[in-house]
Amino acid sequence: MLDTIIRGAHIADGSGKSIYQADLGIMGDKIAEIGNIKASAKTIIDANGLILSPGFVDVHTHYDAQLTWDKYASPSPSLGATTVVIGNCGFSIAPCPPEQRRRISNNLAEVEGMSISALEAGIDWNFESFGEYIELLERKGSYPNVACFVGHSAVRTAVLGREASERLATDDELLIMSQIVSESMQSGAIGFSSSQSLNHNGANGVPMPSRLASKDEFKSLVAAIGECGHGVFQLTVGPHAEMSFLEDIAQENNCIVMMTAALHNEAFPDRAIGMLNGALDAQRRGNGLWAQVSCQPLSMDFSLTSAFPFQPFEAWKELGKLNKTELSKILKSIDYRQKFKKELMSPARGKIFYGDWSKVSIAQVSSRKFQDMEGLSISELSKQLDKHPVDLVFDIALNDNLETIFNAALLNSDEDVVADFLIHEASLISLSDAGAHLRYMCDAGYGLHLLGHWVRNKKIMSLEDAIRRLTTLPASLFNIKDRGHLLPGKFADLVLFDKDEINLGPLKRFDDLPNGESRMMREPIGVEGVWVNGQMVFDGKQYKNIPSPGKILRA
Numbered sequence: 001m002l003d004t005i006i007r008g009a010h011i012a013d014g015s016g017k018s019i020y021q022a023d024l025g026i027m028g029d030k031i032a033e034i035g036n037i038k039a040s041a042k043t044i045i046d047a048n049g050l051i052l053s054p055g056f057v058d059v060h061t062h063y064d065a066q067l068t069w070d071k072y073a074s075p076s077p078s079l080g081a082t083t084v085v086i087g088n089c090g091f092s093i094a095p096c097p098p099e100q101r102r103r104i105s106n107n108l109a110e111v112e113g114m115s116i117s118a119l120e121a122g123i124d125w126n127f128e129s130f131g132e133y134i135e136l137l138e139r140k141g142s143y144p145n146v147a148c149f150v151g152h153s154a155v156r157t158a159v160l161g162r163e164a165s166e167r168l169a170t171d172d173e174l175l176i177m178s179q180i181v182s183e184s185m186q187s188g189a190i191g192f193s194s195s196q197s198l199n200h201n202g203a204n205g206v207p208m209p210s211r212l213a214s215k216d217e218f219k220s221l222v223a224a225i226g227e228c229g230h231g232v233f234q235l236t237v238g239p240h241a242e243m244s245f246l247e248d249i250a251q252e253n254n255c256i257v258m259m260t261a262a263l264h265n266e267a268f269p270d271r272a273i274g275m276l277n278g279a280l281d282a283q284r285r286g287n288g289l290w291a292q293v294s295c296q297p298l299s300m301d302f303s304l305t306s307a308f309p310f311q312p313f314e315a316w317k318e319l320g321k322l323n324k325t326e327l328s329k330i331l332k333s334i335d336y337r338q339k340f341k342k343e344l345m346s347p348a349r350g351k352i353f354y355g356d357w358s359k360v361s362i363a364q365v366s367s368r369k370f371q372d373m374e375g376l377s378i379s380e381l382s383k384q385l386d387k388h389p390v391d392l393v394f395d396i397a398l399n400d401n402l403e404t405i406f407n408a409a410l411l412n413s414d415e416d417v418v419a420d421f422l423i424h425e426a427s428l429i430s431l432s433d434a435g436a437h438l439r440y441m442c443d444a445g446y447g448l449h450l451l452g453h454w455v456r457n458k459k460i461m462s463l464e465d466a467i468r469r470l471t472t473l474p475a476s477l478f479n480i481k482d483r484g485h486l487l488p489g490k491f492a493d494l495v496l497f498d499k500d501e502i503n504l505g506p507l508k509r510f511d512d513l514p515n516g517e518s519r520m521m522r523e524p525i526g527v528e529g530v531w532v533n534g535q536m537v538f539d540g541k542q543y544k545n546i547p548s549p550g551k552i553l554r555a
């Protein structure tokens with residue numbers, strides 16, 4: 001007698017091999033049998049026509065804080081992710097001595113766009129060391145499996161305090177940091193993460209601590225994972241990333257170096273493809289350099305009081321230093337609107353916004369009366385209301401006390417280029433950033449978007465290959481054993497879905513963060529069931545109320 005049998009599923013096993021029809025039997029937390037199963041089971045599910053695949057392994061998330069108050073790691077499991085890797089970009093919340101808690105949460109709130117009041121009300125700080133943090137998560141339980149990076153900025157803050165964002169480390173401090181990384185690896189970290197990105201700023205605009213690290217610091221800290229004999233080094237690279245330096249690190253430590261992020265930027269068209277091709281060359285020399293790519297456009301939020309996408313325009317430059325009253329007056333002026341519209345019609349090269357209003361949408365309004373507009377694109381609304389996009393954007397903002405947050409899909413939105421990245425041999429499709437930037441986005445459903453948009457609609461790769469890229473590929477690179485592959489004896493982490501329906505719902509606002517703070521989430525379309533370690537956690541409509549089946553994956 002088995003626990004569960006899923007009958008007549010079309011099995012995409014994660015390896016990339018052709019889909020075949022079979023029954024899949026679960027016993028305990030493992031797959032017991034795949035084939036024509038004669039045995040009976042306590043639960044039988046008829047999968048007629050649906051695809052059964054391994055659950056997705058989401059290697060780029062930021063659930064470090066959220067997991068201390070939300071065992072679901074919502075919304076990831078409902079969107080097909082059964083394993084999440086947290087602590088990316090150097091932003092783990094452990095280790096953290098009590099006197100640094102405020103600094104760690106303030107920096108996290110800023111750099112990952114999280115609500116500080118939700119973090120203050122929500123984080124359970126019953127830990128100091130990284131090992132204690134992992135034990136805390138284990139005690140609390142989680143729906144998905146969780147693997148944790150130890151983050152460079154957290155380690156630096158624990159040792160240097162405020163000065164972590166100000167200066168180089170001394171030799172003594174470097175020694176202590178190396179010991180912390182070693183201990184964290186021994187306690188079960190999956191690797192070490194860091195960032196050199198100029199966009200990664202903490203509270204009051206200070207650079208995130210890892211940005212102050214010298215090359216020697218990187219070398220000695222990554223050496224701590226090399227000594228362990230396993231582990232991934234994840235680095236969000238800056239504009240001057242030196243591929244040869246990273247390749248040396250991969251070679252010296254015999255580890256995977258995972259570069260974030262190869263996103264297409266129309267202003268610097270060679271950068272992302274350069275990373276991908278550089279990684280491929282390194283792989284051909286036998287070194288484990290990879291680049292994370294995203295199958296979704298990267299968006300940025302802005303209000304008219306700080307309109308980053310418009311700032312490069314001559315007509316906008318004069319607005320930079322105005323206060324709200326002065327700005328409102330100009331935005332109302334017909335003459336000014338004419339001038340701005342005219343410049344938008346013939347934008348100079350190199351600007352990040354080219355007047356494509358289908359890439360701009362309304363992310364958040366402050367006045368409840370405009371709430372129905374949230375999530376709609378400006379071009380769509382402009383057609384509906386028969387109004388010029390510029391007038392529309394200005395009028396909405398003016399009627400909303402200039403507090404409307406707009407969203408512009410500025411990076412990674414050229415689909416022909418992005419398609420090449422997604423099928424590139426050195427790319428790892430990920431970058432959900434799940435758990436972060438909650439105020440205006442939710443890319444946690446990247447797997448569903450890949451299968452619906454890129455596989456079904458655009459046919460850039462086979463369904464089998466897409467599933468391989470979401471499952472066995474990340475599991476093998478991150479050394480996550482016995483997951484991501486549907487074979488007898490492997491863990492039963494599964495997603496059952498309709499390949500003709502699979503998709504993501506629209507962005508919706510939910511007021512469910514600690515202290516009543518709100519966040520944006522998307523719901524799945526076409527997902528019929530998600531299992532973690534043999535237990536159904538999501539039935540296609542809601543989470544099942546069961547003891548948490550997820551495991552902490554200690555490297």
Ligand SMILES: [Zn+2]
Pocket residue numbers: 060062088089433
């Ligand atoms: Zn990140």
